[in-house]
Amino acid sequence: VGARWRPVTFFLALPSLVVFVGLGFIPLVLTATWSFQTFDPDTYWIKPAWSLASYAALLESGRATVFLRTAGLAALTTTVCTLLAVPAATVVGLLSGPRRAALLLALFTLPFFTSGLVRAFAWRLVLGRQGIINNALMSLGIVQTPVEWLLFSDFAVVLGMVAAYLPFAIIPIVLAFARIEHSVIRASQDLGAGFWTMFSTIVLPLVMPGIVAGFLFVFVVAVGTSMEIQLLGGAGASSISIMITDVLRVVNFPLAFAIATVVVTLLIVLIIVANRALRLSRLFESLGI
């Protein structure tokens, strides 16, 4: 807390700091501490005996594989999201008038406030054995039996996550577009640059912070989610979040906390590095804040 903050500012910031620090930060620090302690079978809780056993257990029984698989699926999702989001944000930022830009932005934001569960669940109707895609393929005679890998597969999980997290990729790029001086683009066109030259040499570098921010947002959210894997993934498909739930089912608190601590530490490093490199908070200036 800065010494030059006026008391009013401090009191205004206080409630939100209590929430973020008290409910967000302190539990994370305590769970990190508890992850270095030992499970107590007498109390079904943790006793203060320091140990690295949980971290050793992290490397056992395929847990590292779950980490890598989760990160891999998240990375694939994020890549697809980014490849779709850059064109979509460009349509909002370069090619649309104010009305259409507002409408598209609303359409891209709206799903965020509806149930993620339902949106993931809806894919079952589309991709299932009797879903629209299989029905269409069969009635067109392209396949004789339903395509099985459409649902309860990594394909379904990635598709569900891409559809769910596209807004996280699109919105930061749109914010970056709002910061572009129109005259820069007009100047490049006056000098004879075609659309693609202008796009690759002027626009892409200017919106790069938004692209990276969107990439980061989608990746972080995709690493943390479990819903799409539970509803659309194959039998036995796991993720970090599902692993935490499984470990807690056998009340192994220190191990669950160790997994959480590793994930949070990696995410914090990622956010700090990205913020250093790109000044993420600058993006929000487009909102006028």
Next chain:
Amino acid sequence: MNFDVIVTGRTGGGRLLLTTITVLCLTIMYAPVLYLLLASLNPDVQLGLVPPSRFSLTWYFALLEDRRLARALEESALVGLATAALATPIGLSAALAYRAMTRMRGIFLLVVISAMLVPGTIEGIGLSAILRALGLAPSWVTITIGHLLWTLPFAAVVSLIGLSAVRPSTIAAARDLGAGPMRAFVDITLPLMRGNLISSFIFAFLLSLNEHARAYYLVGRQNTLPLYMFGAMNSGASPTIYAFSGAVIVISGAVVAVVFAGLAGQPSAGRYERPPRPAD
């Protein structure tokens, strides 16, 4: 944010390609849910579409009979209202603090944004461990605490955007005319931000209503709506699942659409605008 058509004229196929991809994005975001809505109007037990002449709300009426669903909905509404009632004023005070800050604004904003990014499962187990250590039994109160942490960043950002519509000179004018800081806040700032505060409340409510990962660890005896839905979705397909999925989507979609329409039509009094050009 103000957008305008920047690129006009030839785009070497760019317009077509980019528009196609945008349509693809909207399709994967909306098509499955719209299909689910249509399928939920099928009166048969068999899954699939029926011609519009046979559309029926049979399964929606069947929902009204479901006592467990009603209790889950009550619990979720209670948690959502409590969350929104806390997140809105706290978000507003965070926004005012941000505006008043001269140093460390970047860090404050980064804290707010980071809170959006912690995985729900991890926030959930961390909070449930703490609340358990404090001896607080799981109930709607513990879920509300978790949802406050989840919704506050969004409430703060919506308030920040609203606050940006309040010109400092308007406040300064009120102060020059003798209004104290409190009077200026109540008579100038609050009315100008009314639309955003309402949006902030509704968004916090909807985010809470649909939240699953944190609630899973913080729930007491009574399930919330997403927890009940998740159970139903994974235990054999009864057509009522499609009906309540449809109901949830229609209601939250309609509410957000109304909020967006309201925000778009908001009078921009006090918003920073270029003076009109003098007529030639």
